[in-house]
Amino acid sequence: MMARPAHCGASGAEGLRRIREIERRRLSRALHDQAGPLLCSAGLLAEMLYGAIPSPSPQQEELFSRLRNALESAVESVRLLSQESSPDLAGRRGLEGALATLAQAYGAELHIETLPGPPERLSRSLCELVRDALLVCDAAQGPARIHLTRGGVRVEAGCEADEAITGALEAAALEAGFGFSFRQVPAAVFEFHLEENA
Numbered sequence: 001m002m003a004r005p006a007h008c009g010a011s012g013a014e015g016l017r018r019i020r021e022i023e024r025r026r027l028s029r030a031l032h033d034q035a036g037p038l039l040c041s042a043g044l045l046a047e048m049l050y051g052a053i054p055s056p057s058p059q060q061e062e063l064f065s066r067l068r069n070a071l072e073s074a075v076e077s078v079r080l081l082s083q084e085s086s087p088d089l090a091g092r093r094g095l096e097g098a099l100a101t102l103a104q105a106y107g108a109e110l111h112i113e114t115l116p117g118p119p120e121r122l123s124r125s126l127c128e129l130v131r132d133a134l135l136v137c138d139a140a141q142g143p144a145r146i147h148l149t150r151g152g153v154r155v156e157a158g159c160e161a162d163e164a165i166t167g168a169l170e171a172a173a174l175e176a177g178f179g180f181s182f183r184q185v186p187a188a189v190f191e192f193h194l195e196e197n198a
Contacts, residue, residue, distance in 0.1 A: 024086065027081075032082045043072075046071065083101050084101055089102070095127060099148055106134045106144060107143075108146050108155075128176070130146060132168075136157060137159055152193040153192050157189070160188055
């Protein structure tokens, strides 16, 4: 049996990252170009239907009000999902804006210290690591807190992560060029630290 070349692990991780980026781009495009316009069209049709009623009854007024609110809420949800699924969220919104979008999408608390931002390539990697950690929290339906500090980002999850997930986050952090630490206190805390020479 032939031994795997040493670079296979790194190229496999890079290939997986690229597949995830393609998936996010497809999802973002579908939400932005298909679901969003369809919901807006439904809103316009509902308004036209409402305008065609000469004298709406109180019940009809109530129903149309509820329909408007539901459509507006759906449009806002699609808009947020489209932004959150963007493959280059940090490149488009900056690290702080990207973390704010992720916090809103995952219902997480966000605390940001005033600090100079890391280089753009590190911001992008850090954003992806935080997104991965939030996915873990979301899957376990635990509350999450994001803390952006001068040294990096800490994601506090109200859940425990198994060894496979912890190992995957550690591998992703090492591939991105960050130091990584994980601890239980008692809930999971994922810390992604910027290296001093980054």
